[in-house]
Amino acid sequence: MIPFEFASPKTLSEASREVDHKSNMALAGGTTLLDLMKLNVLTPNRVVSIAPVLGKEVRLERDTLTIEAGCTMAKLADHEAIRDAFPVIRQSLITAASPQIRNMATIGGNLLQRTRSTYFRHPDMAPPEQSFEAETEEKFWHRVDLSSAAVLGNNGRVVGTYPGDFANTVVAFDGTVHLQGPDNTRTVKARDFYRKPSEKEIQYSVDLKPGELIAAISLPVTPALKQSLYFKVRERSSYAFALASVAAGLELEGEGASATIRHAHVAFGGLGSIPWYSSAAVLALEGEPATDENFEKAAQTALAEAAPPPGNEYRVRLAERSLVRSLRRLRDVGPYTDAEIWAMQHGRAVNQS
Amino acid sequence: MNHHADSNNSAGLGRRQFLKGVGTLAGASCLPTNATAADENTPQERNVLEHPLTLTLRINGRELTREIDARTTLLDLLRENLQLTGTKKGCDHGACGACTVHVNGDRVLSCLTLAATLQEAEITTIEGVSQNDQLHPLQEAFLRCDAYQCGYCTPGQIMSGIACIGEGHADKSAEEAREWMSGNLCRCSAYPNILAAVRQTAGAEPESDPAATVKALSLAEASSQGR
Ligand SMILES: Cc1cc2nc3c(=O)[nH]c(=O)nc-3n(C[C@H](O)[C@H](O)[C@H](O)COP(=O)(O)OP(=O)(O)OC[C@H]3O[C@@H](n4cnc5c(N)ncnc54)[C@H](O)[C@@H]3O)c2cc1C
Ligand code: FES
Ligand code: FES
Numbered sequence: 001m002i003p004f005e006f007a008s009p010k011t012l013s014e015a016s017r018e019v020d021h022k023s024n025m026a027l028a029g030g031t032t033l034l035d036l037m038k039l040n041v042l043t044p045n046r047v048v049s050i051a052p053v054l055g056k057e058v059r060l061e062r063d064t065l066t067i068e069a070g071c072t073m074a075k076l077a078d079h080e081a082i083r084d085a086f087p088v089i090r091q092s093l094i095t096a097a098s099p100q101i102r103n104m105a106t107i108g109g110n111l112l113q114r115t116r117s118t119y120f121r122h123p124d125m126a127p128p129e130q131s132f133e134a135e136t137e138e139k140f141w142h143r144v145d146l147s148s149a150a151v152l153g154n155n156g157r158v159v160g161t162y163p164g165d166f167a168n169t170v171v172a173f174d175g176t177v178h179l180q181g182p183d184n185t186r187t188v189k190a191r192d193f194y195r196k197p198s199e200k201e202i203q204y205s206v207d208l209k210p211g212e213l214i215a216a217i218s219l220p221v222t223p224a225l226k227q228s229l230y231f232k233v234r235e236r237s238s239y240a241f242a243l244a245s246v247a248a249g250l251e252l253e254g255e256g257a258s259a260t261i262r263h264a265h266v267a268f269g270g271l272g273s274i275p276w277y278s279s280a281a282v283l284a285l286e287g288e289p290a291t292d293e294n295f296e297k298a299a300q301t302a303l304a305e306a307a308p309p310p311g312n313e314y315r316v317r318l319a320e321r322s323l324v325r326s327l328r329r330l331r332d333v334g335p336y337t338d339a340e341i342w343a344m345q346h347g348r349a350v351n352q353s
Numbered sequence: 354m355n356h357h358a359d360s361n362n363s364a365g366l367g368r369r370q371f372l373k374g375v376g377t378l379a380g381a382s383c384l385p386t387n388a389t390a391a392d393e394n395t396p397q398e399r400n401v402l403e404h405p406l407t408l409t410l411r412i413n414g415r416e417l418t419r420e421i422d423a424r425t426t427l428l429d430l431l432r433e434n435l436q437l438t439g440t441k442k443g444c445d446h447g448a449c450g451a452c453t454v455h456v457n458g459d460r461v462l463s464c465l466t467l468a469a470t471l472q473e474a475e476i477t478t479i480e481g482v483s484q485n486d487q488l489h490p491l492q493e494a495f496l497r498c499d500a501y502q503c504g505y506c507t508p509g510q511i512m513s514g515i516a517c518i519g520e521g522h523a524d525k526s527a528e529e530a531r532e533w534m535s536g537n538l539c540r541c542s543a544y545p546n547i548l549a550a551v552r553q554t555a556g557a558e559p560e561s562d563p564a565a566t567v568k569a570l571s572l573a574e575a576s577s578q579g580r
Binding site for chain 2: 030031035039051074100237239338339341
């Protein structure tokens with residue numbers, strides 16, 4: 001880690017005046033920032049401690065849920081307004097990272113975590129302007145670990161996956177990001193906040209100007225947010241990033257396969273260069289009967305534009321099947337309980353000790 | 354005479370200092386010949402404390418004030434500055450849980466916590482969980498259950514386990530306890546016994562040594578049972 005100055009501003013607007021996201025970076029929980037500073041991937045001259053000045057509250061008004069950016073992943077997952085009412089929120093948090101990390105990590109920082117590809121986390125990764133050609137060359141593909149390279153939104157290139165879980169819920173359920181600048185505030189739809197890597201970038205960027213901080217996020221409270229789940233597949237049962245994951249919600253009219261899908265919410269995690277809202281899946285589902293065939297058709301449509309790097313073709317099938325399974329589960333049984341999630345992850349029957 | 358102190362000292366140097374010295378000498382070979390190791394060290398050390406921060410916090414009930422470099426993590430503060438070496442450095446990147454401590458009652462990773470953010474905080478480390486000579490019940494359970502092999506992950510497992518019990522995740526299903534202990538990796542794979550120790554302390558299982566029910570079969574016995 002290179003030496004840096006440490007600043008402790010007294011208010012959020014004072015903090016935003018100090019931060020430019022390059023040489024002056026915001027420190028919230030530190031679980032991404034410190035990690036990348038130790039690798040000399042991020043090298044700020046000044047670290048601005050914002051956790052003490054961020055709001056930490058969760059508020060449930062009639063049709064809006066507001067989460068202030070300083071709330072930790074652990075506090076949000078356990079919040080009484082969330083715990084039983086909005087399964088997809090709780091599940092995208094508790095299947096992420098570890099209890100210790102969730103006690104540290106803030107919701108604001110969580111949205112801005114960087115790709116976990118070991119290649120793009122390497123300090124010797126040349127600046128994009130220099131290394132760029134290489135990434136479209138097939139020879140290059142065989143020299144790099146592509147297991148966390150994006151399968152969707154990669155424009156035919158090798159770019160890092162957006163690794164987080166909670167952001168998939170936020171884009172699936174049409175969340176809004178509330179930004180605090182030095183003198184003004186601004187809101188952006190989460191679906192517009194994330195930007196796919198441009199030709200000169202190796203991972204996503206965000207619509208966040210120098211001096212702006214995430215102050216809160218909000219989600220509309222819909223019936224589908226209650227009939228929701230987060231399904232995550234990974235290489236080991238816990239404490240790992242997704243190979244593919246699904247944030248889904250359904251509002252049905254009627255029962256079983258003869259029901260009509262009034263509203264559907266679908267996003268994929270672990271696959272895209274950004275948290276992947278699937279408008280294709282939503283279009284294929286809404287207004288249609290909730291049949292297995294329609295679920296499968298929606299899954300295929302959703303993944304039609306996938307361009308998996310070599311060796312990652314299986315993640316396309318994994319994502320399709322994860323979506324079908326999630327939708328069938330929501331239709332036939334409803335959201336997963338905590339106990340079912342633990343049992344599913346650890347491969348054992350629910351009540352077996 | 355203190356035999357321990359003696360064996361730790363090599364020509365009057367502590368092991369830590371001795372190792373540091375070795376590092377400096379190795380580094381010195383690529384310095385200009387007229388620069389000594391001491392010359393090289395001094396400006397670096399000054400640079401480190403150019404803008405020292407004054408930090409006051411409580412560790413295991415004791416109030417401490419220290420001048421620190423902004424880069425100091427809580428893990429390094431504990432191990433390097435305070436010689437509280439019970440907390441272990443595994444990956445140093447948040448991926449193993451070896452460095453787990455409690456900050457204001459919550460379990461966190463000390464390797465990803467900047468000490469500078471802990472003004473007035475209350476820290477508990479593995480050195481602070483026992484009362485005088487009385488081990489913490491989870492420490493007792495680790496002994497009873499033989500919940501360690503090399504022991505490297507053990508302090509982090511115990512700090513995490515104490516919190517896991519306090520959070521109410523250890524006295525229900527075994528899956529739940531497994532999940533909420535999953536931030537602590539054990540390269541020796543002592544998990545079954547760690548899980549037993551945590552669940553026994555939470556009251557979810559009777560106190561016993563899990564090995565007591567293990568029967569080692571001879572090859573003949575095993576094949577006669579079709580295993
Ligand atoms: C071993 C390991 C496993 C993990 N597994 C998972 C997983 O399975 N799923 C998952 O989703 N995540 C996982 N994570 C990532 C973790 O969730 C994130 O690191 C964490 O949420 C980031 O939050 P933070 O508060 O610590 O952010 P910080 O590290 O403090 O900040 C992250 C970035 O956001 C900026 N920032 C922080 N807050 C704000 C703000 N309010 N406004 C503007 N900028 C801000 C910082 O400058 C920095 O660039 C894992 C992390 C580790 C280390
Ligand atoms: S040393 Fe902190 S998690 Fe590994
Ligand atoms: S006992 Fe060796 S790492 Fe756990």
